[in-house]
Amino acid sequence: MLVEKTRSILSNRIVQICIIGIIIRIIVGILFTLVYDTSHWIRVSANIASEFGLYGVPGYYYPPIWGYLLSSIMNAGKYLFGIETFSSNPDSMILVANSSGYIWTPTFAYLALLKGFLTLMDIIAGLLIYKIIMISTNDKKKATIGFAVWFLCPLVIVVSCASTMFESVAVIFMLLTLIFVSKDRYALAGIAFSLAICTKVFPIYIMFVLISYIFIKHRESLKTGLTNLSTSIITAFVTFIIICMPQIFYGSTDKIFECITGRFSTVDSGILMDYSAFVILQPMVIILAMLMGVLLYFYAKHHKSEELNSCFFMIALLTMAVVLMVPAGSPSYYVFTVPIFAYCIAVRNLRFLPFFLLMSFTYIAVIFGDPFPFLYTFAVNTNLLDLNHLVELADAISLNNTIPLKIIGTSGIWMFLIDLAYHSSLFKRRFHEED
Amino acid sequence: MKKIDFPLLLIIILIVVIMIGQVSVYWISPYTYDSNIEIDGNDITCNVYSSVSNEYTISMFDNGNFSNIEHLYVYFDENYAVVNTTHEEIEEKISNLEQELEIRGVTFTRCDALLLETLLNSTHCDGYAVVMMTGAFPDTVYTGNTDDTLFDWLTNGGSIYWIYDAIGKYSAHDITSTEPLSAIENYDILFFNMTGAINSDTAFGSDPDTERNIGSALKIMYNESTFGISVNVPYSVNIGFVENGFSSVSLTKYYNGTGMICVFGGNIISDTHKYLAQTIVSGISYETSNFITVTDSFNGWSSYTLTIDTDYTNPEVYVSIGDIPVYGRSYSV
Numbered sequence: 001m002l003v004e005k006t007r008s009i010l011s012n013r014i015v016q017i018c019i020i021g022i023i024i025r026i027i028v029g030i031l032f033t034l035v036y037d038t039s040h041w042i043r044v045s046a047n048i049a050s051e052f053g054l055y056g057v058p059g060y061y062y063p064p065i066w067g068y069l070l071s072s073i074m075n076a077g078k079y080l081f082g083i084e085t086f087s088s089n090p091d092s093m094i095l096v097a098n099s100s101g102y103i104w105t106p107t108f109a110y111l112a113l114l115k116g117f118l119t120l121m122d123i124i125a126g127l128l129i130y131k132i133i134m135i136s137t138n139d140k141k142k143a144t145i146g147f148a149v150w151f152l153c154p155l156v157i158v159v160s161c162a163s164t165m166f167e168s169v170a171v172i173f174m175l176l177t178l179i180f181v182s183k184d185r186y187a188l189a190g191i192a193f194s195l196a197i198c199t200k201v202f203p204i205y206i207m208f209v210l211i212s213y214i215f216i217k218h219r220e221s222l223k224t225g226l227t228n229l230s231t232s233i234i235t236a237f238v239t240f241i242i243i244c245m246p247q248i249f250y251g252s253t254d255k256i257f258e259c260i261t262g263r264f265s266t267v268d269s270g271i272l273m274d275y276s277a278f279v280i281l282q283p284m285v286i287i288l289a290m291l292m293g294v295l296l297y298f299y300a301k302h303h304k305s306e307e308l309n310s311c312f313f314m315i316a317l318l319t320m321a322v323v324l325m326v327p328a329g330s331p332s333y334y335v336f337t338v339p340i341f342a343y344c345i346a347v348r349n350l351r352f353l354p355f356f357l358l359m360s361f362t363y364i365a366v367i368f369g370d371p372f373p374f375l376y377t378f379a380v381n382t383n384l385l386d387l388n389h390l391v392e393l394a395d396a397i398s399l400n401n402t403i404p405l406k407i408i409g410t411s412g413i414w415m416f417l418i419d420l421a422y423h424s425s426l427f428k429r430r431f432h433e434e435d
Numbered sequence: 436m437k438k439i440d441f442p443l444l445l446i447i448i449l450i451v452v453i454m455i456g457q458v459s460v461y462w463i464s465p466y467t468y469d470s471n472i473e474i475d476g477n478d479i480t481c482n483v484y485s486s487v488s489n490e491y492t493i494s495m496f497d498n499g500n501f502s503n504i505e506h507l508y509v510y511f512d513e514n515y516a517v518v519n520t521t522h523e524e525i526e527e528k529i530s531n532l533e534q535e536l537e538i539r540g541v542t543f544t545r546c547d548a549l550l551l552e553t554l555l556n557s558t559h560c561d562g563y564a565v566v567m568m569t570g571a572f573p574d575t576v577y578t579g580n581t582d583d584t585l586f587d588w589l590t591n592g593g594s595i596y597w598i599y600d601a602i603g604k605y606s607a608h609d610i611t612s613t614e615p616l617s618a619i620e621n622y623d624i625l626f627f628n629m630t631g632a633i634n635s636d637t638a639f640g641s642d643p644d645t646e647r648n649i650g651s652a653l654k655i656m657y658n659e660s661t662f663g664i665s666v667n668v669p670y671s672v673n674i675g676f677v678e679n680g681f682s683s684v685s686l687t688k689y690y691n692g693t694g695m696i697c698v699f700g701g702n703i704i705s706d707t708h709k710y711l712a713q714t715i716v717s718g719i720s721y722e723t724s725n726f727i728t729v730t731d732s733f734n735g736w737s738s739y740t741l742t743i744d745t746d747y748t749n750p751e752v753y754v755s756i757g758d759i760p761v762y763g764r765s766y767s768v
Contacts, residue, residue: 043706046759048459049466050538057531058705068456075459078487084732085490085758091643091651094658094676101706102656104759124445131441172449179442192446195453243453246461 013144014130018123021151025122025161029115032162033377034367035096035103041114041164042087042104045074053246055255062259064243065199066166069117077113086110090380095391096373105380111164118160121168126151128175129342135182136310137347146346150338155360158367159332162374167335170200175339177203178316181210182309184217186228190235198243201257202336205285205323208293209316216300217308285323292319310347317343318420321413327406331363337413344420352416359412362405369399468762470754479768480740481754488734491756494652495741498749499722501695502561502592503767507536507715508554509566510573512547516607516615518570518600519702528568528703535712539763548573548607555584560591560694564715568703570600571607571616578606579619586625590692596715598699598707601633601662602626627668628690634700637661640676640683650674650684652728653717653753654760655710658683659701672721674714675700684714688721695720709760717753718765743768 009015043059044067054060054067077083087104096103106114126147133143150156159165173196180189193210196203211229218225247253292315299311317340324337341356368374372394379385399405459465469484483491509529513522529545536543543566546554551565552575576584589595595602603622608615619625623632640658644650649672650657658676664685666673675683686697699711725746729739743750749767756762 043759046757046761049757050534050761051464051466052534053461057534057708064457065453068453068460071456071459072452075455075465078489079465082488082734084488084734087758089654089656089758091647091656091676094656095641097639097656097658101704102658104656127441128445172445176442176446183442188443188446191450195446195449243457246457250461 014127014147017144017148017151021122021157022119024152025115025119025157028157029111029119029161030108031378032158032374033106033111034163035105035373035376038106038111038114038164038377039087039102039104041070042106042110044070045086048074053250053252055247055252055258056250061255063198063201063256064247065195066169068243069166069169073113073117077110081109081113083107083109083113088380092387093376093380095388096376096394103376105377108381111377114164115161118164118166118168121166121172122151122156122160125168125171125175125339128172128179129339131179132175132313132339133343133346135179136313136343142346146342149342149345149356153338153342153356153360155331155363156335156338158364159335163332163367165332165335167200167332170196170203171336171339173199174203174206174320174336177206177210178313181213181232182312184228186214186231187235190232190237191239193232194236194239194243198240198256201259202320202323202333205289206316206319208290209296209312209319212293212296213308213312213316216297281326281328285326288322288325289319292316292322313343314340314347318417321417325410325413325417327403327410331366331406331409334359334363334409341416344416352419355412355416355419357412359409359416362409362412366399366402366405366409369402369405370394372397466761468756470756470762470764472752472754472766472768474768477743477745478740479743479750479752480738481752482736482738483733483754483756484736485733485756485762486735488732489756490730490732490758491737491739491754492652492654492728492730493739493741494649494717494726494728494753494755495743496649496719496723496726496751496753497744497747498718498720498751499724500693501720501722501749503718503749503751503765504564504594504715505562506559507541507543507564507566508546508551509533509543510547510551510569511545512551512569512573514609514611515548515569515573516571516605516610518605518607518616520570520599525568528708531708532566532568532712535708536716538761539712539716539765541712541716548575552576552584555588555593558591560588560593562592564594564596564695566596566598566711566715567602568599569607571605572603573607574617577603579603579617579622579625581625586689586691589689589694589696592693594695594697594720596697596699596711598711599702601635602696602698604633626689626696627664627687629665629668632665632668634660634663634665634679634681636679638663638678638681638700640678640681640700642677644673644675644677644682644684646672646674646723646726647676648728649719649723649726652726652730653713653719653755654758655684655713657699657707657710659699659704661701662698663700664696664698670721672719672723674719684710686714686719686721686723713755713760713763716763716765717755718751718767722749 130143130147133146176192215225296315320336344352372390379387467486473480606617638660640660660678660681660683663681670688672686673682683700752766
């Protein structure tokens with residue numbers, strides 16, 4: 001009975017993909033860790049354990065949700081798993097201290113905890129992509145392909161399990177927003193949208209598409225549209241207040257979006273050159289995001305009402321690819337483009353796969369532009385590699401200019417968008433049929 | 436059977452996890468720590484408590500003739516010039532230091548240029564220390580002359596903890612004056628009686644210093660040795676890392692008295708306040724010797740008994756908890 005049940009579970013494609021993805025993540029996670037970012041999470045955890053809050057002392061520069069999750073991860077580690085230390089601090093690591101200080105080296109126990117959590121987030125985000133494709137197509141095979149594209153995406157794997165960045169968490173809230181809106185659950189959509197923005201600010205760009213969708217869906221009654229929009233805005237606002245209550249209470253609201261405002265302040269000084277480009281181009285990016293809302297209106301006009309949800313998912317997810325067409329910013333941002341690739345590859349055509357692989361692998365190359373620091377943690381925790389030798393190699397071999405690679409990476413997005421536009425029904429109707 | 440509403444269930448679970456995190460961070464901390472010591476003859480039993488799985492480090496050392504710091508002052512005067520930084524930035528750093536000292540059970544008094552002058556002119560020397568984070572002593576106590584109030588105070592046993600730029604390189608005046616900072620010549624001789632005692636090159640220490648075992652036990656992972664003190668300055672305890680003969684963290688006896696000059700090289704970076712607090716509260720000094728330390732994992736109350744060697748004249752015990760210290764207490768035995 002048990003054997004049969006196990007066999008039945010293992011024969012499920014999603015489970016099989018999960019097993020493959022988890023095995024890859026275990027290997028990547030053991031070997032590679034971006035010690036600089038993980039060091040920050042350790043420092044933030046120590047600040048929390050010292051009752052300094054998230055922003056009371058230096059160390060945490062993101063909106064609060066990831067900090068709260070780090071706190072819950074620490075609680076689980078300390079209470080459930082009895083992990084005594086999150087970092088091992090050999091003097092040898094002083095060799096990699098940099099201008100922002102010492103790099104706290106994570107223990108394998110802490111890495112297992114952190115990367116285990118991020119892997120779980122990857123699975124959940126994959127299941128939400130599955131759900132979205134099911135809503136659009138009601139085709140399990142297509143939905144499974146969408147799940148596989150996300151969960152086995154090299155960029156998603158590296159960002160979660162080597163860089164230990166939390167993009168997947170924001171993707172989850174963004175996808176939940178789309179699902180709730182499509183199901184007319186506007187209060188929940190507002191909550192999910194607010195949580196997405198309080199994790200990573202990027203999902204804010206889909207706001208225009210969301211507004212457009214609500215009004216298109218209720219085009220017969222402007223009042224209903226306004227009521228639904230108001231419901232979402234109110235719940236989003238209340239959620240924001242609840243999430244940021246401590247910062248409001250302790251007067252540190254200016255720190256909530258320091259990851260953005262801080263980068264604005266570095267533009268003048270010329271630091272973070274490509275981040276500067278990203279910031280400077282923001283007005284254009286916002287206009288593009290607004291145009292996506294207009295695009296949804298035209299799409300909906302030329303499609304049957306039952307196809308509205310598919311158009312909505314497609315354009316909302318596409319917005320993330322459009323706003324990330326600029327070859328600037330952190331490679332981890334590009335995780336936000338993976339859902340649209342997964343959606344299009346699964347729902348439309350496998351021909352998008354090369355563009356997706358080009359984007360994904362090129363951005364991995366950007367992440368591993370300085371490959372040797374990724375091995376420091378492995379060297380310290382296992383003594384199988386010589387840390388001194390790695391530091392020498394890191395000094396000698398590093399990719400100083402990642403802009404060309406980023407251009408190649410974003411060219412994958414550009415080609416994808418051009419291909420998509422060329423074969424879109426709107427385009428055909430406008431030009432091909434006229435021919 | 437009713438189908439599970441996966442998105443609804445998911446958002447509820449995530450909100451619960453997030454709110455548990457928020458409550459733990461801001462409203463009800465699940466992290467509590469405590470410690471005490473019991474003395475029985477030459478045996479000292481240290482009792483340490485943590486509400487969660489953790490690591491403790493108990494250090495014991497002899498502080499010889501050094502008078503342990505009991506009164507701590509931090510200099511800050513918004514009317515006096517600072518070096519290569521702003522008053523706002525220094526306020527923030529002092530606030531960070533305050534928090535780190537608080538978790539180690541220590542409070543300090545802020546002093547402006549006038550209060551500093553009053554303190555340094557008083558007989559309060561032994562057991563008194565001033566933290567300097569502004570890059571310059573005010574002209575009320577230091578003008579670059581050997582008969583300055585500062586040097587009398589150091590002679591009589593006062594202690595200085597210095598971080599930011601080179602110690603003694605500038606004398607600060609009122610910010611409204613035409614020249615708010617005066618450069619002082621031969622400042623290395625004034626403080627250490629040695630030419631070239633202070634590093635003027637940018638440097639990061641890579642080799643463990645002579646008393647690195649102390650720094651390692653106290654988890655002081657600091658290697659900025661720009662403006663650091665030469666390892667050749669006599670009567671020093673160097674607990675950091677060395678580069679080109681300059682240490683990143685030095686505790687040095689004032690050459691013309693019993694006072695202490697503790698210098699952290701470099702400028703204030705993200706974790707400096709942690710290391711500075713750990714150094715101050717642990718009570719280590721240029722007299723520190725026979726340093727022993729023990730580290731172990733624990734959850735709840737745990738005890739460890741140390742035996743004081745008969746050689747110890749001024750034993751001190753320092754208890755700290757956490758791989759990055761989140762708690763510290765110093766005990767004079």
